[in-house]
Amino acid sequence: xxxxxxxxxLLLLFSGNVLAHKVSIFAYAENGKIFTESYFxxxxxxxxxxxxxxxxxxxxxLLTGKTNKTGEFSFKIPQVTALRIVVTASMGHKNEYxxxxxxxxxxxxxxxxxxxxPSKVSSKISSKNTKREEGPxxxxxxxxxxxxxxxxxxxxxxxxxxxxxxxKLMKMEEEMNKPNISEILGGIGYIFGLMGxxxxxxxxxxxxxx
Amino acid sequence: xxxSEGILSAPVIITGISLTVVGVGIGLKKMDYDKIPExxxxxxxxxxxxxIHIPIGPSSAHLILNGLMGILLGFSVFPAILVGLxxxxxxxxxxxxxxLGVNTFNMAFPAVVSFGLFRFLTGxxxxxxxxxxxxxCGIVGILGSALLVALSLVSTGDVFxxxxxxxxxAHIPVMIIEGLITGTAVSFLNKVKPEMLAAxxx
Numbered sequence: 233x234x235x236x237x238x239x240x241x242l243l244l245l246f247s248g249n250v251l252a253h254k255v256s257i258f259a260y261a262e263n264g265k266i267f268t269e270s271y272f273x274x275x276x277x278x279x280x281x282x283x284x285x286x287x288x289x290x291x292x293x294l295l296t297g298k299t300n301k302t303g304e305f306s307f308k309i310p311q312v313t314a315l316r317i318v319v320t321a322s323m324g325h326k327n328e329y330x331x332x333x334x335x336x337x338x339x340x341x342x343x344x345x346x347x348x349x350p351s352k353v354s355s356k357i358s359s360k361n362t363k364r365e366e367g368p369x370x371x372x373x374x375x376x377x378x379x380x381x382x383x384x385x386x387x388x389x390x391x392x393x394x395x396x397x398x399x400k401l402m403k404m405e406e407e408m409n410k411p412n413i414s415e416i417l418g419g420i421g422y423i424f425g426l427m428g429x430x431x432x433x434x435x436x437x438x439x440x441x442x
Numbered sequence: 443x444x445x446s447e448g449i450l451s452a453p454v455i456i457t458g459i460s461l462t463v464v465g466v467g468i469g470l471k472k473m474d475y476d477k478i479p480e481x482x483x484x485x486x487x488x489x490x491x492x493x494i495h496i497p498i499g500p501s502s503a504h505l506i507l508n509g510l511m512g513i514l515l516g517f518s519v520f521p522a523i524l525v526g527l528x529x530x531x532x533x534x535x536x537x538x539x540x541x542l543g544v545n546t547f548n549m550a551f552p553a554v555v556s557f558g559l560f561r562f563l564t565g566x567x568x569x570x571x572x573x574x575x576x577x578x579c580g581i582v583g584i585l586g587s588a589l590l591v592a593l594s595l596v597s598t599g600d601v602f603x604x605x606x607x608x609x610x611x612a613h614i615p616v617m618i619i620e621g622l623i624t625g626t627a628v629s630f631l632n633k634v635k636p637e638m639l640a641a642x643x644x
């Protein structure tokens with residue numbers, strides 16, 4: 233009997249299929265939109281789950297939506313405040329993610345610069361080219377990069393560089409939500425510790441009878 | 443089966459807590475000295491079983507083993523599941539603390555029902571009958587929990603029938619697997635340690 237229980241136990245422990253039953257949500261803002269991903273902790277996206285977006289401060293409901301088959305849902309930034317994004321999956325699973333005001337603002341900022349400045353940049357570049365054909369440019373004309381353009385260029389570069397990092401972060405967040413081996417062993421330790429306590433009390437009560 | 447934080451309304455939470463307190467009280471009182479290690483081992487099994495995912499079906503479902511626990515522990519399944527769920531809430535963030543009472547009752551009550559059902563069915567003590575009863579109790583444990591979860595969710599504005607249908611369908615693979623596990627475990631125990639089944643928990 234004891235061996236079987238130990239056997240079942242080890243099998244359960246090392247089945248490699250160490251996954252959890254919980255829904256998680258992760259959100260990020262980019263180019264004026266907010267992207268959310270909801271998933272069960274086995275990594276499976278939670279499809280058709282209701283996503284509600286609340287104002288972070290006064291808890292006003294701003295919009296609701298449903299996730300697609302892979303658990304994703306995206307929407308335009310409704311307002312520049314912190315946003316509390318709540319996902320409710322079926323069968324009583326619920327979780328939330330808070331997007332800070334800074335993140336929302338940054339995503340809105342990049343779309344503004346992206347929309348307003350490209351035309352200027354291209355016209356500047358073309359004008360630069362025509363000037364170059366005309367003759368040797370003066371020092372003043374070769375460095376006409378305005379701070380706006382510079383900002384845009386830097387931002388684009390950063391976004392390109394940071395994309396894989398963000399992906400990795402999301403993966404890590406997902407990993408962190410999974411129970412790890414020390415938590416599992418810790419939990420079992422607690423159970424046996426409690427067993428010891430219960431045994432102690434029951435034993436003391438029983439001893440005088442014998 | 444773990445209902446998350448912030449879903450249930452106060453009356454449901456309070457009802458769940460009171461029912462669980464009663465169950466745990468009876469369970470602790472009935473738990474014999476010799477029974478304690480068994481309770482602890484099954485609690486550990488329950489604690490870890492929730493990590494075993496069954497990737498079939500529309501949602502994400504995992505083993506619970508409450509049918510088997512019920513057969514072996516009787517009312518002592520209440521403290522066992524309460525401890526298991528508390529640790530799952532702390533360490534894995536499954537379910538929430540406010541819902542602990544409701545979640546415990548939802549999983550432990552069908553286990554007690556399995557206990558009664560198993561005793562009722564196995565009067566003859568025939569080996570195949572035992573196996574079949576184990577299989578049935580494994581199913582009853584999950585089915586009962588699924589229905590109780592649906593009932594708990596009614597208070598949040600869900601309509602009982604569609605929710606119950608959804609949860610039961612999602613758990614059909616789990617039911618079958620748990621039925622097989624429970625049936626096998628029972629027939630094995632009957633061979634090597636029949637007194638565990640006969641004594642039937644406290």
